[in-house]
Amino acid sequence: EPEVTQTPSHQVTQMGQEVILRCVPISNHLYFYWYRQILGQKVEFLVSFYNNEISEKSEIFDDQFSVERPDGSNFTLKIRSTKLEDSAMYFCASSDALYRRSSGNTIYFGEGSWLTVV
Amino acid sequence: GIQVEQSPPDLILQEGANSTLRCNFSDSVNNLQWFHQNPWGQLINLFYIPSGTKQNGRLSATTVATERYSLLYISSSQTTDSGVYFCAVERVWGNKLVFGAGTILRVKS
Numbered sequence: 001e002p003e004v005t006q007t008p009s010h011q012v013t014q015m016g017q018e019v020i021l022r023c024v025p026i027s028n029h030l031y032f033y034w035y036r037q038i039l040g041q042k043v044e045f046l047v048s049f050y051n052n053e054i055s056e057k058s059e060i061f062d063d064q065f066s067v068e069r070p071d072g073s074n075f076t077l078k079i080r081s082t083k084l085e086d087s088a089m090y091f092c093a094s095s096d097a098l099y100r101r102s103s104g105n106t107i108y109f110g111e112g113s114w115l116t117v118v
Numbered sequence: 119g120i121q122v123e124q125s126p127p128d129l130i131l132q133e134g135a136n137s138t139l140r141c142n143f144s145d146s147v148n149n150l151q152w153f154h155q156n157p158w159g160q161l162i163n164l165f166y167i168p169s170g171t172k173q174n175g176r177l178s179a180t181t182v183a184t185e186r187y188s189l190l191y192i193s194s195s196q197t198t199d200s201g202v203y204f205c206a207v208e209r210v211w212g213n214k215l216v217f218g219a220g221t222i223l224r225v226k227s
Binding site for chain 1: 149151153159160161163166204206208213214215216217218219220
């Protein structure tokens with residue numbers, strides 16, 4: 001089965017520091033996502049990205065968050081100034097359907113990056 | 119936005135027992151996925167099933183889109199089935215999966 005890969009698997013950072021989480025989506029995929037899961041809670045949508053721009057973002061995705069596709073293979077999530085409440089598992093995901101907004105298709109998730117802010 | 123409700127919230131089974139997990143959703147969907155989150159936090163994709171029935175080994179799933187629910191069946195449960203099971207849906211013309219709160223399954227030996 002194709003894989004979405006994420007790095008790092010775990011990062012500990014000081015409050016106020018910038019963090020970049022990296023993802024390599026499946027190679028022919030066109031839609032990219034970030035989700036987060038605070039320990040013991042459900043998985044929450046952060047942002048979706050298509051055609052080099054944000055398609056949709058949640059209320060959680062405020063000005064301290066940004067996403068970028070710096071080259072043809074990587075997709076990154078940057079948190080500018082981390083807070084204690086940013087501690088969570090962050091999942092990257094991708095999907096390949098060109099017309100997926102009407103037809104739908106499987107969204108594949110990476111193994112996640114644990115972020116601990118101290 | 120679309121609402122996703124999963125039941126039961128917790129389930130304890132004896133090894134070998136069967137179980138049914140339910141997911142109700144509030145709008146028409148073009149994507150419904152079931153995931154198993156293992157003890158390491160990884161989300162394992164079990165089924166992509168916006169409608170119909172699929173089977174994979176001891177697991178099977180059925181989605182009745184017209185009635186806005188999906189069921190995940192686990193037969194002959196094993197201790198390795200323990201974890202959290204999430205249902206996630208995407209409404210038609212939507213742009214994201216919305217997750218339910220999950221069902222915590224514990225299988226005892």
